[in-house]
Each structure stands twice: as C-alpha cells, then as structure tokens.
Amino acid sequence: MSGGQYLIELSGVSKRFGGLDALSGIDLQVKSGEICSIIGPNGAGKTTLFNMISCLLPPSAGSLRFQGEDITGMPPHAMPRRGMARTFQNLAVFKHETVMSNILTGMHAQLNTGIFGAALFWGATRRAEIAAREAAEEIVEFLEIETIRDLPVGTLSYGLQKRVELGRALAMRPRLLLLDEMVSGMNQEETEDIARFILDIREERGITVMMIEHDMGIVMDISDHVAVLNFGRKIADGTPAEVSAHPAVVAAYLGLPEGAVGGQP
Known part of the structure; x- marks a missing residue:
C-alpha cells in the first residue's frame, strides 16, 4: 500500500x-x-x-x-x-436459490479450476469445492443464519435477505x-x-x-x-x-x- x-x-x-x-x-x-x-x-x-x-x-x-x-x-x-466486494442499496440476491447457494456464488471469483477439472470433479477441483463449502458454512455460522441455510432466500424477511447478501460479499474474501x-x-x-x-x-x-x-x-x-x-x-x-x-x-x-x-x- x-x-x-x-x-x-x-x-x-x-x-x-x-x-x-x-x-x-x-x-x-x-x-x-x-x-x-x-x-x-x-x-x-x-x-x-x-x-x-x-x-x-x-x-x-x-x-x-x-x-x-x-x-x-x-x-x-x-x-x-x-x-474488493460490495453490497447494493437494492437487494441483489437470487431469491429462488437457498441461503447456502447464494453464499457459495460469492466464492466463484476465488476459484481457479479449469473446464476439465470441473467436469470430472476430481483433484484440485474437488479440494477447492470442499474448501469453498467449509468457508460458506463458517460464514453462515458467523452471521447466525444456520437455521435458514437451506431455505429459499425469497421466503425470508427483508432483514435476513440483507444478511444473506452480506454473507455472499464475505464469501469473496x-x-x-x-x-x-x-x-x-x-x-x-x-x-x-x-x-x-x-x-x-x-x-x-x-x-x-x-x-x-x-x-x-x-x-x-x-x-x-x-x-x-x-x-x-x-x-x-x-x-x-x-x-x-x-x-x-x-x-x-x-x-x-x-x-x-x-x-x-
């Protein structure tokens, strides 16, 4: 810096x-x-x-x-x-997807797997996916949204949806x-x-x-x-x-x- x-x-x-x-x-x-x-x-x-x-x-x-x-x-x-990660004034969540799926989308920018590895889901790709899910679970716990992790985001209150959006931003590390x-x-x-x-x-x-x-x-x-x-x-x-x-x-x-x-x- x-x-x-x-x-x-x-x-x-x-x-x-x-x-x-x-x-x-x-x-x-x-x-x-x-x-x-x-x-x-x-x-x-x-x-x-x-x-x-x-x-x-x-x-x-x-x-x-x-x-x-x-x-x-x-x-x-x-x-x-x-x-750098950002949330927006207007909600920008995937309302038909679950809380966990929304948070996992934030991990994509940090993954470096190739097409073949992703298709076969082995080696480095498998390890990266496991690590991403572990990190997402930690964010869910940090934001105290464990009980709603598998619910569609669109069914949640506005305040919880904003919390999910914050979780997705944190997933970008x-x-x-x-x-x-x-x-x-x-x-x-x-x-x-x-x-x-x-x-x-x-x-x-x-x-x-x-x-x-x-x-x-x-x-x-x-x-x-x-x-x-x-x-x-x-x-x-x-x-x-x-x-x-x-x-x-x-x-x-x-x-x-x-x-x-x-x-x-």
Whole structure:
C-alpha cells in the first residue's frame, strides 16, 4: 500500500454526466482496518462514488489506487480477485436459490479450476469445492443464519435477505467491503445486529469497511472515519465527533447556507 498506510486512495476524482457534475475533485484516503462512512443528503453523489471505487463507472478525471495499485479504468470483474466486494442499496440476491447457494456464488471469483477439472470433479477441483463449502458454512455460522441455510432466500424477511447478501460479499474474501445503505428499511433490532456484524467483520476478519449510510446512529457509533458529500463535493472529513460539529455539515443537513449556522448572518 502507498506508504504502507492507505488501503484505498482517491485523488481529484470527478464524474460528469453530460452537463451534470455528479462528483467534483474528491480526495479521500482510507486506512487499512478502518470503518469509513460516506454520508450526505440525497443526491450528494455517494453511490456514484462507490460505483467508481468498484469500477462500475470510470472517473471523468482523477485517479483511484487500491492496495497501492492504480485501478483507474479497470473493468469491474477484476475487482473481486483484487480483494474488493460490495453490497447494493437494492437487494441483489437470487431469491429462488437457498441461503447456502447464494453464499457459495460469492466464492466463484476465488476459484481457479479449469473446464476439465470441473467436469470430472476430481483433484484440485474437488479440494477447492470442499474448501469453498467449509468457508460458506463458517460464514453462515458467523452471521447466525444456520437455521435458514437451506431455505429459499425469497421466503425470508427483508432483514435476513440483507444478511444473506452480506454473507455472499464475505464469501469473496475481500480486503475492502463496500456496504451501500446496509440497514435501510430495517427495524431497530435488525440494525443493531448489522452494526455488531460490521464491527466483528473488522475485528475478527481484518476487513476494511466503507459504508454509505443515512442512519446517523450507526454512523456515529461504529465509524472511525466519516466523509461528508454535498452536491458532489466533499465538505468534511474526519472523526465522527469532528464531522458532526462541522458548520458545513450542519448547514447541509438543515438545508441552510453555511454562514447561517450558529447564528451567523
């Protein structure tokens, strides 16, 4: 990693759609082992930022580095093998497949078996399949979904489906996990469970987490680092305490001019 410190670095990253500047000149560095939250009002550019980090969108300007490697303009299918996994704001599970089958799909990017080995199911292919199933079982236990492992995902509650999607992302064995509004639509108990899992993912698995989140409770409780976007620009970057007291952040969330905060004209 660059200087042995940052897992991901964005330098002057911008994205333009026709005449719209969705993001402008974003500089952001995330250290290995951090939980970093990206927050901001609707339309601030948060998901566009994630789409560029995961290489679903190329930047119009600027560069991105992951584990010291320049990933600017790389195809998205290259990211899982490099150690990046993602969940999406809208559920993207295979609803007619079982919980275990959904999690096993996340293993595919890490398997290196050939056509003949897969057809014959012997040797390295057999060993890789056994190892993948063992890893999937461990994820099922980690996420406390043993009792539903063989159920079709479409029969589960929304909160459990989101947990399955998280399990599939973990099955990719990422160094960096991108979570896009993971707790959106969840009740308080489900939100607390996800917060606990995110902390355990960092502490027990050593995975760096970046998350887009509107729930300020979970952001302030578990984040090490918060970056705030508004109208496509980064307006604050720091600890949760520093960001929550920043005048520009208060103004953005209240819909006021920055100078109006704190009684200023």
